[in-house]
Amino acid sequence: MSDKKHEIIEAYQFRHATKEFDPEKKISESDFEFILETGRLSPSSLGLEPWRFVVVQNPELREKLREFTWGAQKQLPTASHFVLLLARTAKDIRFDADYVKNHLREVKKMPDDMYEGYISKTEEFQKHDFNLLESDRALFDWASKQTYIALGNMMTAAAQIGIDSCPVEGFNYKEIHRILEEEGLLEDGSFDISVMAAFGYRVREPRPKTRSVSKDVVKWV
Numbered sequence: 001m002s003d004k005k006h007e008i009i010e011a012y013q014f015r016h017a018t019k020e021f022d023p024e025k026k027i028s029e030s031d032f033e034f035i036l037e038t039g040r041l042s043p044s045s046l047g048l049e050p051w052r053f054v055v056v057q058n059p060e061l062r063e064k065l066r067e068f069t070w071g072a073q074k075q076l077p078t079a080s081h082f083v084l085l086l087a088r089t090a091k092d093i094r095f096d097a098d099y100v101k102n103h104l105r106e107v108k109k110m111p112d113d114m115y116e117g118y119i120s121k122t123e124e125f126q127k128h129d130f131n132l133l134e135s136d137r138a139l140f141d142w143a144s145k146q147t148y149i150a151l152g153n154m155m156t157a158a159a160q161i162g163i164d165s166c167p168v169e170g171f172n173y174k175e176i177h178r179i180l181e182e183e184g185l186l187e188d189g190s191f192d193i194s195v196m197a198a199f200g201y202r203v204r205e206p207r208p209k210t211r212s213v214s215k216d217v218v219k220w221v
Contacts, residue, residue: 007160013209015159017166021078021200027163032081035199038157042150046122048103050088050143051150052191055081064179071170072198079166079198084180085151086191087143090136095123099190144194151197158199168196 027035032055039053056062066076076082092099096119104110104118126132132139155165176193180186 011156011159014162015155015165016206016209018075018164018198018200018202018206019166020074020203021080021164021198022203023078025080025201027080027199027201031161031163032199034161035154035158035163039150039154042153044146044149045142046125047108048088048093048100048143048146049107050093051147051194052086052088052187053150054084054086054185056084057081061179061183065171065176068175068179069168069171069196072166072168072196075166075168075198078200078203080200081198083154083197083199084185084193085147085195085197086180086186087140087147087194089143089189089192090139092190093139093143094133095119095126140192147194151195154197164200164202166198168198171196 036053036055039051044050056065062076062082066073069076072082088099091097094100100122101119104115110118126139130142132142151167155167158165171193173193177186180193186192
């Protein structure tokens with residue numbers, strides 16, 4: 001157990017926001033499938049899995065994205081794999097949406113006696129606990145938060161097998177939305193862009209990792 005804990009901490013020490021990758025080094029198909037699988041298996045609020053992972057390997061599309069993604073000017077041309085993490089919109093993620101109903105029935109295989117209660121609890125949660133029904137943006141932001149759980153798991157899993165990554169929020173939302181809509185990737189408004197991530201192999205070693213000390217970020221009560 002101590003060896004496993006050491007390996008995990010080493011992976012966190014290894015991981016850093018890689019700004020430029022070696023374009024000659026490509027992640028193997030099996031390794032990237034492993035990374036995607038850790039995203040797919042990630043937890044989400046109410047177990048609704050409100051995400052889509054779009055792997056962008058097309059050079060022309062990467063260049064279109066690059067024009068409006070100031071946070072990935074070096075990553076987009078050099079990363080072995082570049083992923084857009086999309087989140088479901090209010091259209092799909094409201095308690096009474098067809099997606100939610102189908103997900104509970106077909107994916108979670110929820111029996112009738114549980115289904116009605118779960119829908120009711122989801123409505124109560126969205127309406128009263130988190131006030132998510134105040135706007136479509138509130139629902140989308142809630143779904144987007146779930147994508148960051150998958151993102152963190154994917155980057156950690158990558159680090160554990162020696163693959164570098166970089167999360168990317170530095171983009172113009174309006175323009176990226178437009179590009180993805182034109183490409184037909186938002187599925188008639190069911191999805192929108194949440195965050196991006198680049199994966200590959202570093203071209204140079206980063207400076208030592210710096211973080212606040214434990215006593216400044218942890219409080220026991």
